Every structure is written in structure tokens, then in C-alpha cells.
Amino acid sequence: MTINIILAILATSLATYISRFFGVITSKKIKETSKVFKWFNCLAYSTLSALLARIIIFPVGALAEVDYLIRFIVIFICLVIFFISKKNFVYPTILSALLLTFLSSNF
Amino acid sequence: MINIKYFLKGFFCIKSVDSPAIALFASFIAIGALFKSIGLNIQESIFSTLLTYALPGSLIMAESLIVGASLLNIFLAVWLVNARLYPMTVSLFPLLTHKSQPRLKYYLACHFIAVSAWLIMKQNYKSIERKYRLDYWIGVGVANLSVAVSATACGFFLADHLNKDMMIGLAIVNPVYFTCVMVGAMKTVQMSLAVILGSILGIIFYFISPEWCILLGGFTAGTLAFFIGELNDN
Numbered sequence: 001m002t003i004n005i006i007l008a009i010l011a012t013s014l015a016t017y018i019s020r021f022f023g024v025i026t027s028k029k030i031k032e033t034s035k036v037f038k039w040f041n042c043l044a045y046s047t048l049s050a051l052l053a054r055i056i057i058f059p060v061g062a063l064a065e066v067d068y069l070i071r072f073i074v075i076f077i078c079l080v081i082f083f084i085s086k087k088n089f090v091y092p093t094i095l096s097a098l099l100l101t102f103l104s105s106n107f
Numbered sequence: 108m109i110n111i112k113y114f115l116k117g118f119f120c121i122k123s124v125d126s127p128a129i130a131l132f133a134s135f136i137a138i139g140a141l142f143k144s145i146g147l148n149i150q151e152s153i154f155s156t157l158l159t160y161a162l163p164g165s166l167i168m169a170e171s172l173i174v175g176a177s178l179l180n181i182f183l184a185v186w187l188v189n190a191r192l193y194p195m196t197v198s199l200f201p202l203l204t205h206k207s208q209p210r211l212k213y214y215l216a217c218h219f220i221a222v223s224a225w226l227i228m229k230q231n232y233k234s235i236e237r238k239y240r241l242d243y244w245i246g247v248g249v250a251n252l253s254v255a256v257s258a259t260a261c262g263f264f265l266a267d268h269l270n271k272d273m274m275i276g277l278a279i280v281n282p283v284y285f286t287c288v289m290v291g292a293m294k295t296v297q298m299s300l301a302v303i304l305g306s307i308l309g310i311i312f313y314f315i316s317p318e319w320c321i322l323l324g325g326f327t328a329g330t331l332a333f334f335i336g337e338l339n340d341n
Contacts, residue, residue, distance in 0.1 A: 004172075005151050011178050012168040013158035015185035016192065020217040023196020032201045035337070038297075041198040042333040045301040047191035047325025048222060049289055050309025051163060054320060055282050057310055060170055062137065062278040065271070074279060075286055082287045089125045089287055096283035097133060101276030 070103045113239040117246025120227050121254065127223035130284030131251060132258040134162055137277040139262020140269050141169050149263050156259040160252050161221045162281065164189045187318050191325060196220050202232050203240045216241060219248020226288055227251075297336025304328035 030037050055063070056071060063071065077099065078092035085091045121128050135156060142152040159165050164185040171181045196217055204213075224247045235243045262269075269277075293299040309324035316323070 005147055006154075007178055008168055008172055008181050009151060009155045009158060011182045012155070012164055012185045015182045016159050016161050016164045016189045017218065018186065019190050019192040020196050020220045021214065023193045023220070024200055024213050024217045026193075027197045027200035027204070030197060030201045037198065037201055038337075039330070039333045040194045042297060042301040042336070043194035043325060043329035044191070044198040044225075045289070045292060045298060046305030046308075046329035046332060047194060047321055048285070049302045049305030050312075050321045050324040050328065051188070051191060052282060052285050052289060053306035053309040054313060055163070056286070058313055058317070059278070061141065061166060062271070062274040063282075066275055066279075071279070075283060078283045079286065079290060082290070087125075087287075087291055089127075089284060090129060092287055093129050093133075093280050093284045096279045097276035100279045101272045104275050105272040 066100065066104050067107075070100070070107065074100045074103065109245060110239050110242040113235065113242040114246040114249075116235075117243035117248075118250045120231065120247050121250040125230075127226065127251070127284060127288075128254050130281045131223050131254050132261075133277045133280035135255045135258030136262035136265065136269075137274055138162065138165050138169075139259040139264075140266035140274065141166075141262075142259070143263045143266040145169055145172050149260065152259050152263050153256055156256050157252070160218070160255055161189050161192065184318065188321060190322055192220050194325075194329070195222075195225050199225055199228060202228075203244055205238045205241065207238055208241050212241060212245075216245050216248065219245065219252060221251065222285060224248045224251040295336065296339045297332055300332035300335055301329055304332055 030040070056075065057068075059071075074096055078096045081095060082088070082092045120126065138156065139152055142155065147155070155165060155168070159168070167184045167188050168181055171184060176184070199220070200213065200217070203216075224244075227247050228244055231243075232240055289302045293302050305325055305328040308328040309320055312320035312324040312327075
């Protein structure tokens, strides 16, 4: 079992590192003023958003146990607080944990 | 080898008000607790965060260990979910290159590519002299990785004291932080489209293939956003 865990960790880190490694190789040939760079910038933000949307809407682990509606309410309230607090990141992040813990234990 | 002044400047970015430290800490506490619950020991938990340092990949590994997936399955699932690191690297490293820096340093420094450090660097690179950007980046990366590793250890030791509701509370912090960051990044038509289309297409593609949805949705959305943005600029 222990050997399996170590192999799993190595497989996970290798699978993660290869994307970074090939990213460095590709970026050797790309100038920051080029259109290709701009395209990759769009790809980076869009894949991150796709991942984020997946985590929020189809979560795995602990979040999956919370109702959709509660998750959306928390995210919506936190976004409102983010804008009210002039884009402060601390208030919405801390509040999100407290709010979700409260809502999920009471509803 | 490394410019200490710029390294420390990057390292202490973690203290700024828009730093991902809280989100990072909360989510890795949850990972540490999860690792303990599935039977990893403290060394394995720390080893995992140190070597992988990309949250969704660690989550996939934990899930795979629970269901007893094969090594090949783990490798493919993690690669698919973490392939987003490829465009992230390509959209960051051209900003860090300088002829005075040895090539090997880039291959080591790319280990720090994860959303949190990447976002800090994207926001701050213009204020750093090009020659020292890589040293600054390593500082940012080491700080973020240190937060992640210490949070994993904390989570491992706190695991018995964290109930289900607390774990749920910790799990929402990271998505909320990054939702705020993504909304904050929507400053041009191109960026706004990349974020909005990425979220929508990521979900639509989930119904076609849950494994490929991030890559396919992200690729389609990013390419559409790029072309529409270019047309709009012209």
C-alpha cells in the first residue's frame, strides 16, 4: 500500500510537471508581443475559468455534499462583497468559509 | 545564481492584500486532512504537495486512491486536469526570459507554475526589471509552495478536529478567491470573453466528456475569445 501511494504521488507529480516542462520549451520560441502569445494568454484564462466552473458546478469531494443553490448563493454574496470592498480579496474569501459552514450545517 | 534582493521581493508578495495566501492555506488544509483520511502518512502528504503543488491534481490523486484506480489512470486523469498549466506557462515564461539567465533555471522554476503564483506574477511583472524577473518569480513560487506545504502539514494534524461542515467551508475558499480574481481580470473584451466563454463551454463540454471538458472547453473558448477580441481591436 505504501509503495502504491509513493508511485501514485510520483505519477501525479510527473503528469503535472510535463505540462510545465513543455510550456517552457514552447515559450522559448514565443515573443511576448506576438499574436501567439496573446492567444495563449486567452487559452490560459479560459482553461482556468473552465476548471473553476467545473469545480463550482460539478465538484468532487466535500463541496459535492452541498446543495447547488447554497453554493451559488455563497459565491454570489462573496462577489457582491468583493465589489463593495473595492476588490479586496480577504473579506470574500474568509466570509465564504464562514457562510458556507453556517448554511450547510443549518439548511 | 540567484539575486537575493529580487528573490525576497517576490517572496514577500505573499503578504500583500490581494495575495492568495488565505485561499491557498485553506485549500491545502483540506488536502492535508483528506490525505490523512485516505491513509497517507505525514511524509507522503508533504512529499505530495511539494512535488505536485497543483491542487486539482492532488484532489484527483486522492479520489483515484480511494477508488483504487491504476497508476496509468491516475497519470492520465491528472495530466488532463493539469494540462491547463501548459498555456499558463507559455503565457508567462516569455515575460521572464533574459539571456543572462541559465536555461536550466527555467526548467526548475517552472515547477512553481500554479494558479496562485502565476496570478501574482501576471500582475507584478511589469514593475520588475526584466533581467531579474526569473529570480522574482522563484521568490513568489517558493513563498506559495511553502504556504501550501505548511498548510498540508497543519491539515494533516488537524484532521481529527475538522468536522464535515468545516471541511465544506474550507473547500469553498479557493473557488471563491479565484472567481474574484477571474472577475477582476476581465478588463478587456478579449479577457472578459475568455473568462465568460471558458466558464460556459467548460460546463457544456462536461456533458460530452467530464475528463476532457477543461481542455476542450478552455481551448474553444480561448480561441474564440482571441479572434473576437482581435476583430474588435481592428
